[in-house]
Amino acid sequence: METDEDQNNNDISVSASDSDSEDEIDSHEAMQEPAAPPQRSVNMLQGCRSVDEFERLNKIDEGTYGVVYRAKDKKTGEIVALKKVKMEKEREGFPLTSLREINILLSFHHPSIVDVKEVVVGSNLDSIFMVMEYMEHDLKGLMEAMKQPFSQSEVKCLMLQLFQGVKYLHDNWVLHRDLKTSNLLLNNRGELKICDFGLARQYGSPLKPYTHLVVTLWYRAPELLLGAKQYSTAIDMWSLGCIMAELLSKEPLFNGKTEFDQLDKIFRTLGTPNETIWPGFTKLPGVKVNFVKHQYNLLRKKFPATSFTGSPVLSDAGFDLLNKLLTYDPEKRITAEDALNHDWFREVPLPKSKDFMPTFPAQHAQDRRMRRIMKSPDPLEEQRRKELRQAELGTTGGLFG
Numbered sequence: 001m002e003t004d005e006d007q008n009n010n011d012i013s014v015s016a017s018d019s020d021s022e023d024e025i026d027s028h029e030a031m032q033e034p035a036a037p038p039q040r041s042v043n044m045l046q047g048c049r050s051v052d053e054f055e056r057l058n059k060i061d062e063g064t065y066g067v068v069y070r071a072k073d074k075k076t077g078e079i080v081a082l083k084k085v086k087m088e089k090e091r092e093g094f095p096l097t098s099l100r101e102i103n104i105l106l107s108f109h110h111p112s113i114v115d116v117k118e119v120v121v122g123s124n125l126d127s128i129f130m131v132m133e134y135m136e137h138d139l140k141g142l143m144e145a146m147k148q149p150f151s152q153s154e155v156k157c158l159m160l161q162l163f164q165g166v167k168y169l170h171d172n173w174v175l176h177r178d179l180k181t182s183n184l185l186l187n188n189r190g191e192l193k194i195c196d197f198g199l200a201r202q203y204g205s206p207l208k209p210y211t212h213l214v215v216t217l218w219y220r221a222p223e224l225l226l227g228a229k230q231y232s233t234a235i236d237m238w239s240l241g242c243i244m245a246e247l248l249s250k251e252p253l254f255n256g257k258t259e260f261d262q263l264d265k266i267f268r269t270l271g272t273p274n275e276t277i278w279p280g281f282t283k284l285p286g287v288k289v290n291f292v293k294h295q296y297n298l299l300r301k302k303f304p305a306t307s308f309t310g311s312p313v314l315s316d317a318g319f320d321l322l323n324k325l326l327t328y329d330p331e332k333r334i335t336a337e338d339a340l341n342h343d344w345f346r347e348v349p350l351p352k353s354k355d356f357m358p359t360f361p362a363q364h365a366q367d368r369r370m371r372r373i374m375k376s377p378d379p380l381e382e383q384r385r386k387e388l389r390q391a392e393l394g395t396t397g398g399l400f401g
């Protein structure tokens, strides 16, 4: 654990330069908002406990932006997850992306959103930890360890919880912007929780132009891949379509290696879009490239109503929901609220109750890390996401901005 704790030195200074780097991509198009003060002092860490009050048990995972440990609260004996916020490159103050994540998670309370109990401090203010409820698995690691995919009723149980969590986020004007199976945690009580709000941000109406370099490639919506700078909740819904398909088949739906390859994979399966099905498509910046015109939507072949080939079976209602999530035109893509009311959840097999969800042996921490190293969709992608987060450090959009 940290040695030289200094709990009296708990003020942190947030550096917010006057360059709004994320929105800067096309700032002339942006809705003008009052400029934020260049320097804000946040005393949110005053009175925080020290990380020494926790016994670190093992490293669970090391992500792009933080290390996650399993730990025990020495006072209560409670097992928790400690996410250490990486600060090594921040000379100017506390990284705003981390503040966004902490702020969102501390203020949001929902059964499908991972609960951050408190923030604790290490030696200096260059080590900050989020104390979270401990979840035994993430869905990516779990599916890699499973021999069979989840059953339809299990997928329904997971998707219901997921839609409820995403509806809560969208109702509160927050886009997650990085929904993927490794950011979905599952405990041995069948509860699913969304984690990693490092790319999340609040959005408003009217929409401002944001960077399109968000969402891990495999789960990235076509409007982002095609360079749209104005986007909204529909980007999260596309990711949920990819996740639903992956839960049913245990394989990622579109595992592209580059942005072009990703679009190509999508077009081959869903058909190449056009102005008729997606008005405005031809005006997107990325449509300058000449894509091969695939005429047909072959998604039903991957998820047939009956199967003798081992493909995952999906009823007409289930397929309708999947299609509505993977709709090209973001305006027509289904919302989380409508997805929750979809007939698929009311037909047999009914969603499994959480209490009857299977439990799984604990994943070895090493497995989670190895999987991350070996199965990362694209190492360059990880690097770019790192750079994006670095670039965001000077954002002036406020804690949620």
Ligand SMILES: Nc1ncnc2c1ncn2[C@@H]1O[C@H](COP(=O)(O)OP(=O)(O)OP(=O)(O)O)[C@@H](O)[C@H]1O
Pocket (backbone or CB within 6 Å): 060, 061, 062, 063, 064, 065, 066, 067, 068, 081, 083, 114, 132, 133, 134, 135, 136, 137, 138, 182, 183, 185, 195, 196, 197, 198, 368
């Ligand atoms: N509360 C938790 N309980 C148990 N494991 C967790 C918890 N939170 C995160 N993890 C594990 O740590 C991994 C990384 O967490 P997280 O995605 O929050 O970190 P990150 O550094 O932001 O990662 P990324 O590289 O995806 O941006 C998760 O995939 C999950 O396996």
